[in-house]
Amino acid sequence: MSKSGPEFCLAVVVGGTGDPHLVLTVPQSGQQLTWDFHGKGNQSYCMITDNSLSLNARMFNLPPDVNILHRAVEAEDSFFEGTWIDAIGVIYSKPEDDNHERALAIVLNQTSARTDLEEPFAILYSGDDTQISVPEGVSTWTSPDETFSIKYHSEFRTFVEITIPDHLKMEVRVEADSEIISDPPIYSLSFDIQMIATTPEVHGFVGQMYAPGAIEERLQMGTLEGLLHREYVEGTDDDYATSGLTATDCSFSRFKKVRRTKCLWRA
Template structure:
């Protein structure tokens, strides 16, 4: 009995010694997934010759979604700067405050109205039965300036192909053909240039404004995360926009426009999870080029309407 116990103890000590002394085979570490290369962007505006055609890498915070500020000649994230309008729709006002404005699908709203400039947006969207509002996105904008009409919009499409052109433009009711990756259009003070081979443009009117517009879809992941329930018949292609203005008056109004007034004080509850600008009827207008919203300032001087402006054509 004593011999058996000794043998058992010896075997136990042998096993422990073998485990301790045996080399442990290290499992090879899985190599980390390579980080996608940052998108390269450049200034494509000839109005800024010192920066024109210079290439830049997008910052880490938005490695696939940035643009070049041709004035500062550096890349900046697309949707985080004053004048941005992206997503559902999310605004960054001229005062730097971020807010949402949901509006209603298939209706038009005044983004900005000043004496010599008026910008409306057409909203598309769908209703979530669990909510009291529509999911909305900006499908097109109508711009009135210098007696001209400019329409920028996203074509309806079921499936997204970034190599296809989903952008449409018309100027004074005449459609423009966006042929070629280096396409541009000039008419008097208006210059339209490409910011990408497809689906991206910059619109500039000298001494007035610069707008960059990019057509983007609602992707499957975005739809799942936000509960949009986007189906295969429509990817809700819409515009991501960035506005820069050079000569606004202190009477400017509109969802975005009012945030550029020097005396503007935001009433938005910025501490909310989704700070929303309300009072939808105040900004509603009857058409993409209509100037009949309550806050309209277009065609006025010193706060009073001009006596003989004529029809905008």
């Protein structure tokens, strides 16, 4: 393949759960690459930042009314205070539409998650100077411009699939932390990114793992005991901070800055 041709991306699944623990399954070998990213409560960070697509995560600290009864040994971390994800922002720009931005915000309601009486998260779409809340009770929903589609997969509406055709397919779930026994339980958002189209310059505390050669480079690293592979992530947590859930202004931002061809998916 010539150097001027499009580069290949690895078709890998990346997931995040709990306090956030991130897992990438290496193609072919099936080996898992795991790392943590903590950040600070009530602060959003860029998970993935690329030319036309960004994903952000907002963290929260231990709720003040939660009493910790037991922590699993693997959940004990003397270096960091616990943080979890309570909101995910997806920002998309269509180059063929003058780069107008569309955004989807998925926001957890901790109280509703505990009671099962109301939907545990709200979904808000923003685009073309309009904001639309996805109606409660619907099983599927498509944005007016057909950019985003949403499909619920569970009776209690704790599991939703989000799709941007040819660009993104991800699942977001509401789950209780399985490593910490508490009263009441700690609920947060978990996710699995099943498909994403990226450029080789993709970044973010998750996105950088999609860059060419990133997996091989990290598998060759030594492990710093106690840091839970935080060394896999370039820079400091503050480098990934954004000014809001659907903002694209982290220090490593690639949004509307990359002009290279998207990767082709390698079978």
